[in-house]
Amino acid sequence: MASEDAETVTLDAAGEVRIPTIELLTGRGFVTGKSGGGKSNTASVVAEELLDDGHPLMIVDTDGEYYGLKERYEVLHAGADDECDVQVGTEHADKLAELALDGGVPVILDVSAYLDDGGHDIVRATVEALFRREQEARRPFLLLVEEVHEFIPESGGLTEAGKMLVRVAKRGRKRGLGFCGISQRPANVKKDVITQCDWLCWHRLTWNNDTAVVGRVLDNQAAEAVQNLADGEAILVTDWDGTRRRVQVRRKRTFDAGSTPGLGDVDRPELKSIGEGLLGDLTEISDQKREHENRLAKLEADLESKNERIAELERELSRARDLSEMAEQFTRALTGDAVSSASQRTRSADDPTHHELGDFEATDEGADGDGTADTPTDDASTGDATSSDNTDTAATTDIAGTVDADNALDTDEGSEDPATDEAAGEPSSEAGEADPIRVADDPGGPGGSNPDPADGRSYADLLDMDVVRHEVQQAEDHSRASPTYAKGIIATLIDEGGPVSQRTLLSRVGGSSTDEVTTMATTLEAMRTVEKEHTDEGLMIGIDPDGVRELRETSLGRERTRSLADGF
Numbered sequence: 171m172a173s174e175d176a177e178t179v180t181l182d183a184a185g186e187v188r189i190p191t192i193e194l195l196t197g198r199g200f201v202t203g204k205s206g207g208g209k210s211n212t213a214s215v216v217a218e219e220l221l222d223d224g225h226p227l228m229i230v231d232t233d234g235e236y237y238g239l240k241e242r243y244e245v246l247h248a249g250a251d252d253e254c255d256v257q258v259g260t261e262h263a264d265k266l267a268e269l270a271l272d273g274g275v276p277v278i279l280d281v282s283a284y285l286d287d288g289g290h291d292i293v294r295a296t297v298e299a300l301f302r303r304e305q306e307a308r309r310p311f312l313l314l315v316e317e318v319h320e321f322i323p324e325s326g327g328l329t330e331a332g333k334m335l336v337r338v339a340k341r342g343r344k345r346g347l348g349f350c351g352i353s354q355r356p357a358n359v360k361k362d363v364i365t366q367c368d369w370l371c372w373h374r375l376t377w378n379n380d381t382a383v384v385g386r387v388l389d390n391q392a393a394e395a396v397q398n399l400a401d402g403e404a405i406l407v408t409d410w411d412g413t414r415r416r417v418q419v420r421r422k423r424t425f426d427a428g429s430t431p432g433l434g435d436v437d438r439p440e441l442k443s444i445g446e447g448l449l450g451d452l453t454e455i456s457d458q459k460r461e462h463e464n465r466l467a468k469l470e471a472d473l474e475s476k477n478e479r480i481a482e483l484e485r486e487l488s489r490a491r492d493l494s495e496m497a498e499q500f501t502r503a504l505t506g507d508a509v510s511s512a513s514q515r516t517r518s519a520d521d522p523t524h525h526e527l528g529d530f531e532a533t534d535e536g537a538d539g540d541g542t543a544d545t546p547t548d549d550a551s552t553g554d555a556t557s558s559d560n561t562d563t564a565a566t567t568d569i570a571g572t573v574d575a576d577n578a579l580d581t582d583e584g585s586e587d588p589a590t591d592e593a594a595g596e597p598s599s600e601a602g603e604a605d606p607i608r609v610a611d612d613p614g615g616p617g618g619s620n621p622d623p624a625d626g627r628s629y630a631d632l633l634d635m636d637v638v639r640h641e642v643q644q645a646e647d648h649s650r651a652s653p654t655y656a657k658g659i660i661a662t663l664i665d666e667g668g669p670v671s672q673r674t675l676l677s678r679v680g681g682s683s684t685d686e687v688t689t690m691a692t693t694l695e696a697m698r699t700v701e702k703e704h705t706d707e708g709l710m711i712g713i714d715p716d717g718v719r720e721l722r723e724t725s726l727g728r729e730r731t732r733s734l735a736d737g738f
């Protein structure tokens with residue numbers, strides 16, 4: 171029966187144990203007793219009494235045993251289990267607090283089915299929301315917490331939920347927020363909280379540690395008495411009237427779910443359903459959360475697929491880079507780099523200072539084995555590609571006819587004036603003075619230009635090439651001269667380091683007349699190894715640098731083509 175006096179609630183069947191409602195709602199209580207002692211029944215009686223009078227409360231139900239209240243009262247059963255009116259998470263905390271405090275809706279926060287820390291999380295969030303909201307609401311409201319030792323243990327640290335409950339226990343009263351902890355092991359509950367309570371209900375306790383707590387909080391007589399209490403019987407201590415009495419709490423009127431194993435296995439009574447309107451707000455939050463989670467899942471899936479696409483594109487890019495690099499190497503091989511690498515090989519292999527005329531007369535191995543002998547026609551096809559090299563302004567040869575590659579390169583880079591380039595044949599006094607190892611500046615005229623200053627080749631270097639030897643051999647073959655006549659002319663031109671007159675050549679290489687020299691020079695000119703020029707001093711014959719360079723380039727080009735072809 172509901173209390174006749176709205177100012178009090180009655181805990182016993184006889185109606186003699188009355189407690190001021192306000193003390194229950196806003197005070198701090200502690201109900202304890204060993205398993206089966208009757209503490210849950212007592213808590214349910216308190217709840218029934220408050221609900222009878224229309225007072226709201228929230229029960230943190232750790233074992234799913236309070237839903238029986240719904241047999242008589244409209245209580246919102248919120249939790250994780252399907253049997254609950256609504257499934258809630260921390261996102262519902264504010265709404266639960268609002269419904270409870272502003273709407274006056276009694277709530278069972280059933281945390282029995284949450285996994286891991288889920289129960290503590292929702293307790294923390296909801297109690298925090300209640301505490302915050304009570305700042306404004308100031309509505310007398312009782313928070314009942316089962317198995318409170320799990321949240322506020324005597325030893326060990328407090329979880330966030332525990333800290334929040336301690337906060338309510340210590341400061342809730344001023345806001346109208348009452349607190350009642352329930353535990354079967356008082357020894358395990360933080361003593362600060364127990365000793366701060368305004369009302370305490372000690373059911374049967376038998377464990378020494380627990381009765382010792384009774385002894386400390388009350389006295390030895392109580393510690394002795396508490397061990398012999400019957401089911402539902404308790405020592406009730408109330409601060410507001412300073413009394414301690416032995417009472418028999420009545421049996422609760424609503425369904426006793428505590429005596430059954432679980433939510434699903436019980437033959438449940440008809441339970442009062444909570445209004446659809448109340449659930450609407452909570453389910454809307456659930457829908458929003460589900461929508462949010464779906465959106466998040468979709469975004470994560472999109473992100474994953476984009477990451478996969480990025481990885482795929484990166485792989486493609488890497489492959490493209492490899493191909494591009496390959497193509498670049500191929501292009502370099504077909505163009506400049508092959509020339510320069512060939513030049514490098516030639517430079518490192520040849521020591522120009524050791525080129526003797528005897529080398530030049532060595533056995534000719536240069537004839538192409540494949541029958542594609544270098545011809546003047548072939549030479550012309552590559553002549554343009556390197557003709558610009560012929561613009562050296564201070565081309566000089568050293569003692570052995572060697573060109574200093576670096577100096578020549580510097581000079582080459584410094585010559586930007588085409589007019590200067592055209593005058594390349596003129597002797598440069600500066601160049602001659604600047605470098606003591608050079609004994610002959612470019613004298614101009616036939617053979618006066620260095621054939622290839624850029625890569626440091628001397629005439630001897632160039633003429634020692636197989637291709638040139640081949641041309642010289644051809645020249646000899648096409649003339650009636652002695653087999654070494656052409657070589658003799660070339661050797662003399664190299665030895666002299668510049669153009670040589672027809673007569674000088676005759677005296678050096680011998681022969682019946684200058685006509686013989688002229689004929690051979692003409693043949694060599696056709697082969698593009700020498701060039702002739704008629705001057706006041708008579709016919710001057712010199713090395714044809716352009717021709718020799720073209721011969722060389724053509725030969726290198728062929729080498730390159732052959733090596734690339736071999737590579738495929």
Ligand SMILES: Nc1ncnc2c1ncn2[C@@H]1O[C@H](COP(=O)(O)OP(=O)(O)OP(=O)(O)O)[C@@H](O)[C@H]1O
Binds near residue numbers: 205401402419426
């Ligand atoms: N006031 C009471 N009068 C008669 N019997 C009672 C009373 N309180 C409890 N009981 C009996 O004791 C049983 C256990 O009660 P209750 O569930 O309240 O104990 P408890 O201390 O909460 O136990 P547990 O800690 O295991 O939940 C009840 O099912 C009931 O049979």
